[in-house]
Every structure is written in C-alpha cells, then in structure tokens.
Amino acid sequence: MPDVHKDDKEVQSIRWATPDEYILQNASMLPTPQFYEISRIRNFSDIQTLSKYAIDRSTYGCATYFPYKVVTKDGTYYLFPGDEIYPTFVDTKDFNVPIIDNIPSCQVENRLVLSDNGSRKLIVKNLTSKDKHLPPVNYSV
Structure with a gap:
C-alpha cells in the first residue's frame, strides 16, 4: 500500500477503496472533475x-x-473535450450557462449528465484521446 500523508487543513480522513466503492459511497458529494477522474x-x-x-x-x-456546462429540461450536462458538440472555444471567464431544450445524441460523446433526481451518468462513446489518456468508464449512479 502506498505511503500517504494526511494534510490537516483539507483532508479529514484517509481510507483506501476501489474506484467503484468510492463512487458509490460518495457520488452525491463528488465534484464533477473528481467523478470524471x-x-x-x-x-x-x-x-x-x-x-x-x-x-x-x-x-x-x-x-x-475544461467542462462546458449546459442546462436542459432533463438536467445539467457537462461536456468534455472530444464530445462532438463541445465548443471550439470556451471562454473560461464567462460564467453564463446556456439553457437549451435537449442535448443531441452524437457519434462521439464525452459528457456527464446530472439529472434533477440527483443521479449521475457518465457517457463516453467513440472517444479517442490525442495525448493517450484513457477515457472514463461509462457509469451511472
């Protein structure tokens, strides 16, 4: 087991778990980047x-x-680079969130859906990374 050191300012406790165990136990508290990673x-x-x-x-x-947030009638979508409808330019200082009726299904998808009922669904389809990163494994909680 790797040696770890607790930071008394941000870390409250340390416990080893598999990614599946961690997601299941903490899904509602995980920020989008941590859920994705x-x-x-x-x-x-x-x-x-x-x-x-x-x-x-x-x-x-x-x-x-950089996740691109879009709100629809079905929930909130976070689009990630590689998704067909991810914008070609994202202004990281513009905090206006587009509101649209729905997000289309695409040939290449890299997105996280947060439904109004609190569920999360990570959808990755036909994604190839240029820097050899592996895409996330599709997941729903």
Missing part, C-alpha cells in the same frame, strides 16, 4: 498497472479538460 481510474484493476500506465503515458504531455 475516478471513472478514468476504473480502467485499471490494480495500483501497479495504474502506476505503469501513468509513467508510460506521461511522455505524451497533458491536455486541459
């Missing part, structure tokens, strides 16, 4: 494989993943 870690069955992947992939650099 933990869903990516679900690609690995053990920490050794994850560590090897991280070392090998690190030579490709890192892309910025």
Whole structure:
C-alpha cells in the first residue's frame, strides 16, 4: 500500500477503496472533475498497472479538460473535450450557462449528465484521446 500523508487543513480522513466503492459511497458529494477522474481510474484493476500506465503515458504531455456546462429540461450536462458538440472555444471567464431544450445524441460523446433526481451518468462513446489518456468508464449512479 502506498505511503500517504494526511494534510490537516483539507483532508479529514484517509481510507483506501476501489474506484467503484468510492463512487458509490460518495457520488452525491463528488465534484464533477473528481467523478470524471475516478471513472478514468476504473480502467485499471490494480495500483501497479495504474502506476505503469501513468509513467508510460506521461511522455505524451497533458491536455486541459475544461467542462462546458449546459442546462436542459432533463438536467445539467457537462461536456468534455472530444464530445462532438463541445465548443471550439470556451471562454473560461464567462460564467453564463446556456439553457437549451435537449442535448443531441452524437457519434462521439464525452459528457456527464446530472439529472434533477440527483443521479449521475457518465457517457463516453467513440472517444479517442490525442495525448493517450484513457477515457472514463461509462457509469451511472
């Protein structure tokens, strides 16, 4: 088990769990970026494989993943780079959230849906990363 050190300012406790266990126990509290990243870690069955992947992939650099928020009558969507309808330019200083009737189904999807009932659904379809990052594993809670 890796050695960890608790930060007394932000970390209240430390506990090891699988990504699935962590998501199930904390789904309602997880901010969007953490939910997305933990869903990516679900690609690995053990920490050794994850560590090897991280070392090998690190030579490709890192892309910025800025979620683009859209509100619909069905819930809130966070679109991520690679999604067909992700904007070509996102003004990170503009906090106006578009409100539309619905989000179309696309050939390439990379999105998180937060329904009004509190459920979360991560949808990744036909996504290929340019920097060798693995996409998240589809997930619903």
